[in-house]
Amino acid sequence: MMAKHLSYDDRLDIEKYLKSNYSLSEIARELNRHKSTISREITIRSRTVKKGCYGRNYNACIHRYSCESDRVCSDKKCSRKYKHCKFCGRCNDYCEYFRVDHCEKLQSTPYVCNGCEDRRRCTLTKFIYDATTAHKSYEELLVESRIGIESSPEEIKKLDEFIKPLVNNGQSVHHILVNNKDKIMVSEKTIYKYIEIGALSVKNIDLPRKVRYRPRRKVQRGYKVDKKCLEGRRYDDYLAFIEENKDISVVQMDSVEGNKGGKVLLTIHFVDVSFMLMFLRDANDAKSVEECFQMIVDASGSEYYKRLFPVILTDNGSEF
Structure with missing residues (x-):
């Protein structure tokens, strides 16, 4: 059975095999790992x-062999011990004709220069897999992923060693906790959290039921409206107001949505004169509606604004 995490010894072996020009398949076979694991390790940690x-x-310039430029940096303090600037380590930083050259060998596996025969005479950018650096990077990532864990590393290790064999036997986390209450001192939710952030060697794919369930889709709901805001502003109140003020001009307002979460039209319909104003808003929220009306106030003045909008009929949308 393949282990989950690469050890420092595994990484030393990878470095050794790369230097000997082993293919990724050969390295995977030697370490009893999947080829994708080796490929990912080399790509990420080089x-x-x-x-x-x-x-x-x-010198990573494509013209490094033929270029005869000099005085590229215009630095008075330059020692000028080189006849041509292409031999200077600062040439690429200053030359206006610099064009980066990429080694074609790096486009194919194993994507690093460890076993390259031309490495000793190459001046291009190199990609090196170093076991010590790679393992240090892995440990730093492990520490970051465990931030917020209240258990000590020893407790995590003990919990992992206890749970892993039981999960491999097909038991769920809930079943393990029910039958081992006196041995496991953390909650079911905590264990799932540890699995999610990678603190345990158990993965979601190992759990018998979790992989069968799709994550629930988050349903975007409208904002909740304080019911007190509707007091005196319900449709019955509107009908009563119109009954008492039959000659008043009614303005109807609505939002017209296209794609959910996209731009929205605010429509303001002056019923008596069959005239409609439309404003394009970035979002369907109260702030954008307020901004539209502020534009009308600024353009018409507050007194004329009151005459334009004696009463407005809308639905119960949260933007209103």
């Missing part, structure tokens, strides 16, 4: 090295 070779400074 380090970039901008360093030249014996007797040559770093």
Whole structure:
């Protein structure tokens, strides 16, 4: 059975095999790992090295062999010990004709320079897999993922060693907790949290039921409206008001939505004159409605605004 995490010894072996020009499949076979695990490890944890070779400074320019430029940096303090700037380590930083060159070998597996025969005479950017650096990066990531965990590393390890075999036997986290209340001192929710953030070697794919359930879709609901805001403003109140003020002009207002979460039209319909104003808003919220009416107030003046809108009929949308 394949282990979950690569150890430092595994990474030392990867570095050794890369230097010997093993293929990813061969390395995976030697370490009893899946090829994708090895590929991901090398791709993620390789380090970039901008360093030249014996007797040559770093130079990643595509013109590095033919270029004869000099005085590129215009630095009076330049020692000018080189006849041409292409031999200087600062050439790429200052030259206006610099064009980066990429090694074609890095486009194919194993994506690093560890076993390259040309490495000793190459001045391009190199990608090196170093076991010590890779393992340090892994440990730092592990520490970051465990921030907020109240259990000590020893307690996490003990919990992992206890739960892992039971999960492998097909038991659920709930079943394990019910039958081992005196041995497990954390809640079911906490264990699922540890699994989710990678603190345990148990993964979601190992759980017998969890992988069968799709995550619930989050339903976007409208904002809750304080019911007190509706007092005196319900449809019955509107009808009573119109009954008492039959000559008053009614304005109807509504929101017209396209795609959910996209831009929204605010429509203001002056019923008596069959005239409609429309405002395009970025979101369907109360703030955007308020901004539209502020534009009308600024354009018409407060007195004329009151004459324009003696009463407005809307639905119960939260934006109103």
